[in-house]
Amino acid sequence: MSEQHPIARLIEAADKAINAEDFDTVVDLYTEDAVLVIKPGTHAVGKPAIRRAMEAIAAHFAGSLDVRQAGMTILETGDTALVLARTIVAAGNAPTVERKATYVFSKDRHGRWLCAIDNSYGHEVLDVGA
Amino acid sequence: MSEQHPIARLIEAADKAINAEDFDTVVDLYTEDAVLVIKPGTHAVGKPAIRRAMEAIAAHFAGSLDVRQAGMTILETGDTALVLARTIVAAGNAPTVERKATYVFSKDRHGRWLCAIDNSYGHEVLDVGA
Secondary structure (H helix, E strand, C coil): CCCCCHHHHHHHHHHHHHHCCCHHHHHHCEEEEEEEEEECCEEEECHHHHHHHHHHHHHHCCCCCEEEEEEEEEEEECCEEEEEEEEEEEECCEEEEEEEEEEEEEECCCCCEEEEEEECCHHHHHHCCC | CCCCCHHHHHHHHHHHHHHCCCHHHHHHCEEEEEEEEEECCEEEECHHHHHHHHHHHHHHCCCCCEEEEEEEEEEEECCEEEEEEEEEEEECCEEEEEEEEEEEEEECCCCCEEEEEEECCHHHHHHCCC
16 A cells, blocks of 8 residues: 555554653544453543553553554444554563454544544453453 | 343344345344455445345355354444454355454444444454455
8 A cells, every 4th residue: 555544544653652651642542432441351431541541551561562553454434444453562571462453443523533442452352251 | 241232132133134044134234334344355335235245145155154143242432332253154065164253333313223344354354455
């Protein structure tokens, strides 16, 4: 692809902001009532809760978190898009893991894509009781 | 769970209708511009195309298709929901496969959930060029 999908650019911007601990930028990329899967079975809902979760995750990895996508496919229709991504999570104090991430984006009234559901664990969420 | 999520009921109804080749019922469960992944890299968009794809799939399996879900998790916010499911596809003329399916549902103005993105292949879509 010669030109990147706007959602791919957003995810790239989010990864950079997460790695730089720039949480204002991160939270701005979510809808007001977005759901973030912190770990299977544990969710943060809404921008303030997502911000607190991101801060806690950064602290857990002692500022060494390095998140990036190694390939993604975007399925889009109207104001809704599903992203299937291979997400690499590296950190100085933990083994590198690859996750099969699933993100849902919604387009707001101004035509801006925002992340509504952020589940970097993919089907691992099925391994805990619903 | 004592009570089933409305989306879980819809998926159960869709599976029954697919297995019974009741395509009117199947197509009614999708949004007007829904995307169905027929196989990684090949999509049907909109109700008429989805209906034709379903008919072709049923013919391919010579009427012996048996689709069911073996566990699912629903992540929901506002008018958008992401379903992660283990989908079992069996047929008299093909080996049974388990897929890690991903479905996105949207709520319409009348509060009715409809399938907007139907990707029963999950991350297998990443294995073909985007």
